[in-house]
Amino acid sequence: MSKAMLNEEYALFLGCTIPIKNQEFEKASRLVLGELGMSLENMDGAGCCPNPVAIQSLNMETWMALAARNIAIAETLDLDVLTLCAGCFETLRSVNHMLKNDSKYKRKVNEILGKAGYEYMGSLDVHHFVSILSQDEMLDKIKSLVxxxxxxxxxxxxxxxxxxxxxxxxxxxxxxxxxxxxxxxxxxxxxxxxxxxxxxxxxxxxxxxxxxxxxxxxxxxxxxxxxxxxxxxxxxxxxxxxxxxxxxxxxxxxxxxxxxxxxxxxxxxxxxxxxxxxxxxxxxxxxxxxxxxxxxxxxx
The missing domain is CATH 3.40.50.11810 (Rossmann fold)
Known part of the structure; x- marks a missing residue:
């Protein structure tokens, strides 16, 4: 299992469900992550992750291209992505892994993204807040704030x-x-x-x-x-x-x-x-x- 590098600043990917149905999750997350010393940059223009079950099952290329577009937005900020949703995490992290390790996929996705003025570079990582907060350094910070x-x-x-x-x-x-x-x-x-x-x-x-x-x-x-x-x-x-x-x-x-x-x-x-x-x-x-x-x- 890999250990994520802890950063002070992340590109925050909110997804669809939390802003629409569960704003209280976003509020609590921003409060807690801020108190733990993490700065969150909004990803203006980001879209649906998209869904790691339905969209992936219907059309793999569409699923990968939409996810890669979101990652490309974070790459313009030069920040790793931090997600609050496990479904978004699976999509963005899986697509990022696949594109980094398969030049054929990457080339095809960038052909699609190029029509909309985007390019996926593969220059960053994707995290869920749990993968960050469960590391020893962050666990100690959490305990100190109780x-x-x-x-x-x-x-x-x-x-x-x-x-x-x-x-x-x-x-x-x-x-x-x-x-x-x-x-x-x-x-x-x-x-x-x-x-x-x-x-x-x-x-x-x-x-x-x-x-x-x-x-x-x-x-x-x-x-x-x-x-x-x-x-x-x-x-x-x-x-x-x-x-x-x-x-x-x-x-x-x-x-x-x-x-x-x-x-x-x-x-x-x-x-x-x-x-x-x-x-x-x-x-x-x-x-x-x-x-x-x-x-x-x-x-x-």
Missing amino acids: TRNLDLKVSSHYGCHLIRPSAHMNFDDPERPLSIDKIMKRIGVQTLDSSEKMTCCGYCARLHPEIGQALSERKMMELQGINADCVVAACPACANQLSNAQRLHNKEETSSSELDVPILYVTELLALAFGHEPRELRMKTKMIRPTALLEKIAEN
Whole structure:
């Protein structure tokens, strides 16, 4: 596994879902990353990553060209890319890896990009914030900034795209990842293990939503059964899927019990640990309200 070089400044790739549906994830991330000494440059003109499942399956060249255009924008800033979304991370890092290692792909993509006035050079790297924050130097910084005792039991949700395909992502063990757990332990929370820890959230089963719903429900039922205070996620699609699946479950008249496990972004929990107030982080706007979690924090 490779170790990313820590930089002070990154080109921030926001993607589509966070700016449209989860602005609270962006706010928490900007707060936390700023306090950790990282400067983020906006990528003006960037588009969809695009989707690492749907677009890639439909047309490989289109998928690669759109991703390469985003990377080319970052290259004009002379900065490595930092993503907040695991799906964006998989697309941009995979395409960057493929183009750097296959001159035929690179030549074809640049023929397409040239028509729009762009060129992919292959001069930078792509990171997810988890791959940066889980490094020893950053873990020490995180611990030094903790001002609030959270005393929580959390389950880390890695999902499918953050650590796979491992040949491209190459920063954590794809079968037994620890990066998010390391971050959580540095802010003093207890991380839980479960048989469903590595289960897909179900978001990508869009053509058969009942499959995705079943995957999410099974996972959340187990986590509620072991008294998890929350799930921490690093992908907005996963966070939204796991929240919405609980909402749909609770609406079913045949449901024998209600699911009530809030989904927080990694950076939201870090922001709470750093002393930011729940109101500032818009905690009460979540689909699954973290009422019990916030009461527990207030007692400490």
